[in-house]
Amino acid sequence: MAGWRNTRSRNGAGYNNLTASRTIQLGRVTPQAPGNRTVFVNDRDGNSLAHFKGNSISTTKYNLLTFLPKGLYEQFRRLANCYFLMISLLSFTPVSPVSPYTNVAPLAIVLIVSLIKEAFEDWKRLQNDKSINNSAIDLLQDQKWESTPWKKLQVGDIVRVKQDGFFPADLLFLATTNPDGVCYTETANLDGETNLKIRKALEKTWDFVTPEKVSEFKGEVQCEQPNNSLYTFTGNLIVQKQTLPLSPNQILLRGCSLRNTQYIVGCVIFTGPETKVMMNSMNVPSKRSTLEKKLDKVILALFCLLFCMCLIGAIGSAVFVSFDDYYLNLKAKNPSELDQFNPNQRLKVFALGIFTLITLYSPIIPISLYVTVETIKFIQSSKFINNDLHMYHAPTNTPALARTSNLNEELGQVEYIFSDKTGTLTRNMMEFFKCSVGGETYGTGVTEIEMGAAQRNGIILEEGQKSSNPIRDKGFNFDDARLMRGAWRNEPNPDACKEFFRCLAICHTVLPEGEESPEKIRYQAASPDEAALVSAAKNFGFFFYRRTPTKIFVRESHVERMGQIQDVSYEILNVLEFNSTRKRQSVICRYPDGRLVLYCKGADTVIYERLAVGNNDVKKRTRDHMEQYGAAGLRTLCLAYRDLNPDTYESWNEKFIQAKSSLRDREKKLDEVGELIEKDLTLIGCSAIEDKLQEGVPSCIETLSRAGIKIWVLTGDKLETAINIAYACNLINNDMRQFVISSETDEIREIEDKGDQVEIARFLRETVKNELKKCHDEAKQHLQTTAGPKLSLLIDGKCLMYALDPSLRSMLLNLSLNCSAVVCCRVSPLQKAQVTRLVRKGAQRITLSIGDGANDVGMIQAAHVGVGISGMEGMQAVMASDFAIAQFRFLTDLLLVHGRWSYLRICKVVSYFFYKNLTFTLTQFYFTFQTGFSGQRFYDDWFQTLYNVIFTSLPVIFVGLLDKDVSASLSKKYPELYKEGIKNTFFKFRVLGTVAFFSVYQSIIVYNFVTTSSSGGINSSGKMLGQWDASTMAFTCLLITVNLRLLMMCNTVTKWHHISVGGSILLWFLFIFVYSFFFTDKGIFYTIFVLMSTFYFYLTILLVPIAALLGDFLYQGVQRWFSPYDYQIVQEIHRHEPDNAASALLEVGTQLTPEEARSFAFAQLPGQSSRHTGFAFDSPGYESFFALQQGVVAPQKAWDVVRRASMKPRNSQITSR
C-alpha cells in the first residue's frame, strides 16, 4: 500500500502542494446534487443501469495527448514566457536583426526544463496512481474472496479489508471480526491524525463475516450523492424491507486504514473519483512572495525602459534613412521584399523599427531570472531549511520542513507574527497539576507562570516541599501526600474524593490500548487533557483499563479499605458528547449495584449554571480555587455528578433515543435533550491541568521582538490565562501600557442578563467603539512623546467581533499597529483569520501565522507565510502551512537565519540579473546610434543567446545559495539585523536605481573604451579591426566585468564562487576558441585568435573591467565607511572570529544524549499525538455562528472517539456479550 504513503511523502517534498489531504478541513462543500443514489448491494447487474464511475483514479494533470497543449498553456500563463514567445515569433520575421534561435533557444531551454519537471512530476503521479489502482483487494465472487485490483471494483461490490489494509473506496461497513461490530481506523491520510477512530456496523449486518454468509446478503443502500464533506453522511440501508438509518459511523472512507481488527467486510458505495477523499482534493492557490510581486514591477519598469529605447531608436531610424546612402541601395525595388528602410515611407520605417529594436533589446528582460530564482529557492528550502540541524527537534524526531519553496525570502521580511497559544507557545503536554475536591485544594507544584509572576514582583518562590518519591507519569505531575496511595480516605471529604476520582475514571471517551497494567497501558484520547485526567485517576488508584461499547472497567484500589484492589465494571448507558457549544461532557453510568449516576465535567461557567441549589460554601471555595488556578495559567475543569432516579432516566432515555435517531438536526436535538438531564448537579470539585510553555519560548519572543517583529497571540483561552501566558513568555510586562478591551465587564454582563440580543449588540458596539477611541487617543499621545512606554493591547473575541466591523476596523488597525504586543483571547478560528487578514491587507505588512491545530488553519492560510508546528499534534495545520517546524523557538532560525539570508540572497540575485542584462542591452543600445539606427546587432547571435544561459548563470546561483553577510550565530545574536528585511532595505527602487546607474556607467565604459581604442591599427602589422572583432572584444570585456562585479557583491567567497566565476570566463574563452575556429561563415571567424595575438587585447581586458568596476568599488568603499549597513558593522565587529564555531558542537550532537533518547522514545508513544480539541477553554460558542455566516464549515471533530456515544445500541442488555 505504498501508494498512499507516497501521496503523503510527495506532499512532504513541499514542491507541489496539490494533494488530497491538504484541503480537507476547509474544503468547499459542494451543494448536494438533487436526488440520491441507490446502490444494490452485491448486485452488479442491478447497479449497471446507474453507470456509476469505476474505482480507478487519476491524479495526473496531463495525459499523452494533453501534455503539450496543457503544459505549454501553463507555461505561457507566465507573462515573461509570453513576452519571449512574442519576441521569438518576431525574430522569425525579416525585421529581426538577430537570427531566430537567439530568442528561441533561451525560451526553449526554459520551457523544456519546466516541461520536463512537469512531466516528471506527472509521471510520478501516474506511477502512484497505477500502484494504487492495481493494489489488490479481496472481492466477493461466487462465495469466495478473490484478490482483485482496486480499479476493478464497482459500486455495490462486497469487499474484505484486512488488518492494516487501506479501504479501496468509500465503504459501507457491514461486519467485522471484532465483537460488538466495531473496527478501528486510522485517518492519517485524511487529516494526519494518528489516533484511532472507531467505526461500528449496524447490528443487523454483524453476521455477514464469512463469504458464504455475505453472498446471501441482499440489500439496498439509499444515500446522498457523492460530496466532499468528510464528516457527514446520510443514508439508509434497506434490508428485508426494513429501513435502517446510516450515519458516518458506518462509513469507511477511502484513504483510511484498518487497525486492530482482523478484517472487515464492507460494501462499496462511492468509487474512485467520487470518494470523499478524492472529491476533497483541490488545488490550493499557491502563495507568491511579496518580493516576487515587486519583481513584477521591476520587470514592468524594464518594459517601459525597453519601450523608450525602442522609441528613440525607431525615431532615429525614421529620421536617418536617406537615399543619400546610396551604398545601401535603398532604391532597389523588389516587391517581394519587406522594405524596411524606404525613405519614402518613414512611418513604416518607424513602426518596423520598433519591432526590430524590441527583438534586439529583448535580453533586457532576463528570461532565465524566474527559472534561476526558482532553482535557488528550491535548493534553499530542500537543502538548507529541511536539513538545518538547528531546527531539528530530537525529542519528537522532527526536522523542519519547507512545504513550499516560494516563500523563502518572505521569511526575511516578516513584521507581524500571529501565534496560536496552545501547542504553539505551550507544549500541549497536559499534566494533571492540581485539583480542588470538596472545597479543599490539593497539589503542591508551582507553575512556571507563577514563578515568572513572582520574579516580576521580586519574590522568589520556593517550590513546595516535595514528597520523597513523587509519582511521575505521562500527563501526571501532581504531588500531594494527602491524596496519594489511598491517603485520601483520611481526608475530611473522602466521599467527594471518591466521586472525584470516579468521575475522572468514567466520564471520558478515552480508549485504552496495550496491556492492561498501569505501567504499560496507553490511553488514546481525543485531547491530551482527557488522557491526563484519566491517567490522574489511574495514579489515584482508579485505574481505567478496558472499555467495551457498553462498559467501562476500572480497577479500584483502597476504596473499601487500604490496599484492597477490585475490578469494577460500570455500565455506560449514555454519553453526551463534548462540543464547543455545550462545553461539557456527561456520561450516564450504572454501578454494579444499580446506582444510576450522571458524571459531568466541563467549563466552570456551564457547570455552575446547572448546579443544584445549596452547598454554597463548596461552590464559593471551588470558584476561588479555580481563579487561583487560572491565574497560575492552569486549565481548569469543573467536575459534577447527579444521582438519577431510574424512572427519570427511563423517560429521558426515550427522548434521547428519539433525538439520536432523528435524521435532521440530530446534533441540535441531542444538545436539547442533554439539557434536560444535565441539571441539578452536585459539584465535586475541579481539576487543574498545566499546559507548559514550550522550551525557549520567552527568549525566542524576546529575540523576535528585538528583531522588530511584532507578535500577536490569538488564542481561544480566557483573558486571564492569555495574559498570564503573555507575561510568562515575555510578550508583555509591567512597563508596558496595557489597553484591555474586554466584554467581561459588569455593565456588559448586566445588559447580557437582560437577554435582549439587539440591545446587547448595540451596547457592545458602543462600548467597543468608545474603548477603542479612548485607547487610540492615548496611544497617540504616547507616540508623540519619544520615550513613552511600549504599548500592548488585550482584546477578547466578542469585542473583536465588533471591532472588526468596517467602521471601527481602521481604528483597531491603527491602534494595534502601534502596539508591540497584542493578545486576542477567546477568538474563534475564523476571527484568527480575520485579524490576520486585517493586518495583511490593512497594514500592507508581511505577516506570518504559526499554529498547530485545525483551528489555526484559517489563519495560517490567511497570512503571507503560514507556519505549522509539526511533530506534536495532528497534521492539519502542517498540511495547510508553508513551513513546518517542531518548536516555536525554531522561528528564530527560520526567520533570522534562513529568512534573512534568503531575502538577502534573492535581492542580490535579482538585482544582479537586473544589472547584467541592463548592462548588456545598453552596450547594444549605444551601438544602435552608430549604425544609423538600423538595429544592427553588436554581438554575434550566439553571444547574446549564451550570455544569459551559460556565461553569467552559474555564479549567480552560487551567490543565491551561499552568500551570507554574517554567520548564523551572529544573525541570532544581533536580531536587529532583521529590520533591514522588514524595511526591505535591499530591494527598494533606490537600490535598483543605484544598480541601474552603475549599469549605465559600466556599459558606457565598456562600449566606448572598446570602440574607441579599436579604431586604429591594433598591431604592428597595421591591420584594422572589423565590426566582429570589436564585438568579440567588447563581449569579452563585458563578460569579465559582469562576472567580477558579482564577486564584488559577495559577502562570502567560497571556492565555488571562484570556480564558477573563473569557470564562466574560461567557458567563454573555450566557446569562442571553438566557435571562431570552426565557423568560417560567421563574421566572428578567427577573431579571437587575431585579437589574442595583439597587445591591444590584453591592455584592453585589463583596462576596461577595472575602469568599469572602479565606480562600484568607490561606491562600496564610501558607502561602507560613511553610512554602513548594520550587517557591515557586525561583520567588522566579528571580523576576526572563525565562522564555524558551531559546527563542532553539532558534530557531537549527532549522538543522542540519553535524555534526548528517552524523550524521543517518550514521544514515540502514541496517544499524545492527537489533535487538541480544546476541552475546557476551546473557542467559544459563537465560532459556529461565524462559520455559518461565512459559509465555512468549521472543522468538526467528528468521528472522533467521542462519537462512540451515539453508537450505543438501543438495548444495552442484548448487545453486551
Place this chain on the structure above:
Amino acid sequence: MNSDGPSSTSGVGGSADLATPRRNSKRPKYSKFTQQELPACKPILTPGWVISSFLLVGIVFIPIGLASLLASRNVVELVDRYETACIPDGFKKDKVKFIQSDSNKTCNRNLRVKKDMKPPIYVYYQLDNFYQNHRRYVKSRSDQQLKSKNKENETDDCKPEATINGKAILPCGLIAWSLFNDTYSFSRSSQKLQVNKKDISWKSDRDHKFGKDVFPKNFQNRTVKGGATLNASIPLNKQEDLIVWMRTAALPTFRKLYGKIEVELKKGDVIQVTLENNYNTYSFNGKKKLVLSTTKWIGGKNDFIGIAYLTVGGLCFLLALSFGIIYFVKPRRLGDPTYLSWNRNPGGGSNN
C-alpha cells in the same frame, strides 16, 4: 513516514533502547553545505583595502599607460583629407555630379613627412559617415558563395545585389558592390614609391573565407556602379582590396589598409600622391582621408589606451590620497557598535 505510525500493534516499548530512535531518526545528516558552513573568506572592504587597491591599480596602470602612450607617440602618422580638395573648382557646388560624371578624376597631393618614418609604412584610406555597419549592409553578403566555387548561386542574403538578369553576381551583395575604388600612387622626388598590396588582409580571411578557385562573375555589370570592378581572372583570395573591404568596420568612421610602402621616409621628404578620386562619398557627405602611418608594438597611433591607463591610474592615486585624507579627518573605528542603527536612535527609526 513510518516511524510515526504508532498505534497499530506493538509499538515501541516504554523503555526504549537507544538503537530504535537512532535507526528511525530523521535527523538531517550533517554536511557543511546543508548547514551552510562552507569555508569561505569574508572580504571586508576596509579603508585599508580600499586605499591599497587604489594604490595598486595606480602603480600598475601608470607605467602601462606611460609605455603605451610612448609607443603611440612614436608612431608617425600623416593624414591628408582630400575629398574636397580633389574636386575641380567648377564642381565645388555639385560634388555628386562630378563624381558621377566621366570626367578625369586624377588628383595630385603633396605630403610633407614631419618625422622619419621607418618601413613598413602603412597606407590607409579613411572614410567618414559611411555606415558599413548598417544592418541592411552588413547582412548583404554570402559567405558560402565567397568561399566555395559550387555555391556561387547562394545569393539569398545578398539582396538587393543578388542577381543580374537571373544570373548570380559573384561576389554578391551590397558590401562587394560598394567596393572602394580610389587608387593612390606615391612618388618621392619623382621617384616612384612602390606600394605593396600583398598581405594587407587578415590571413584567416584569405585562407578560409575567400576561395582560391572562386572568380568574380557578373560583377558590377549594372548600369549604376557602386564601386570598384574586379579582375575576373584573379581568384577572390587574391583580391585583397575586396577582402579588406569586406571585413566591415564597426563604426561609421573607419580606416582600411590600402598597402604598404617599404622604404624609409625621411623627415622633410615631400611625397607626391597621384590619386584617382573615384569613390562617391559626396552623396552622404563623407570625408575621405589618406593616411600614412608607421606602427609600434601597440599598433598604429592610438593615444587612447595610454591616456585611459594614465587617467585611471592617476584617478586611483588621487582617490587613494583623498580617501586617506578623509579617513584621517573623519575616522570611524572598525566595527564601532555605536554605528549600529539600533544604537544610534533607540526608537529604531530610520536606517541608512
